[in-house]
Amino acid sequence: MTKSELIDFLAEQNPHLYQRDVERIVTTIFDEIGAALSRGDRVELRGFGAFSVKQRDARVGRNPRTGEAVKVAAKRVPYFKTGKQLRDMINS
Amino acid sequence: MAGETITRAQLSEAVYQEVGLSRNESADLLEAVLAKISDTLAKGQSVKISSFGSFSVRSKGQRVGRNPKTGEEVPILPRKVLVFRPSQVLKARISGGNADDAA
Numbered sequence: 142m143t144k145s146e147l148i149d150f151l152a153e154q155n156p157h158l159y160q161r162d163v164e165r166i167v168t169t170i171f172d173e174i175g176a177a178l179s180r181g182d183r184v185e186l187r188g189f190g191a192f193s194v195k196q197r198d199a200r201v202g203r204n205p206r207t208g209e210a211v212k213v214a215a216k217r218v219p220y221f222k223t224g225k226q227l228r229d230m231i232n233s
Numbered sequence: 234m235a236g237e238t239i240t241r242a243q244l245s246e247a248v249y250q251e252v253g254l255s256r257n258e259s260a261d262l263l264e265a266v267l268a269k270i271s272d273t274l275a276k277g278q279s280v281k282i283s284s285f286g287s288f289s290v291r292s293k294g295q296r297v298g299r300n301p302k303t304g305e306e307v308p309i310l311p312r313k314v315l316v317f318r319p320s321q322v323l324k325a326r327i328s329g330g331n332a333d334d335a336a
Contacts, residue, residue, distance in 0.1 A: 221317035
């Protein structure tokens with residue numbers, strides 16, 4: 142399922158809403174999650190899962206093609222941990 | 234890091250501010266989004282949200298684990314796990330966002 146299929150589904154479920162409003166709703170949700178993560182905040186959605194940011198230290202990596210050592214800068218990466226309820230749904 | 238925790242309340246408030254539906258309806262729509270994503274994943278299908286990331290289900294085979302307390306071998310049954318892969322856009326947004334206050 143893509144974002145636009147998700148929007149189509151919600152628009153069908155909510156015929157009283159304009160398609161463009163449904164689109165803004167979905168966009169807002171994911172934008173807000175992204176904004177929270179870029180502030181270093183955590184987003185916890187009980188039953189679904191939690192988005193957080195993990196710190197990766199600087200390290201010396203290697204170009205796999207040339208074998209040359211390259212410095213990889215420290216960075217922050219988004220991380221998602223599946224919630225219990227969703228994990229159970231996937232395994233049932 | 235700011236280190237605050239955002240929950241459904243703040244997300245549905247953002248939807249409320251942005252679209253101007255009632256607070257109740259904003260909360261319902263957020264729930265509908267999460268439910269649809271969950272149902273899709275439960276069917277084993279993946280979910281791709283452009284400029285955010287994709288969720289997919291991966292099957293893990295059976296392997297032998299060990300009870301760390303007793304040392305006893307226990308089989309870990311085959312199961313499915315959810316994998317989230319952030320998009321390049323989200324990665325860039327996060328590694329770029331106040332990287333200076335990370336320390």
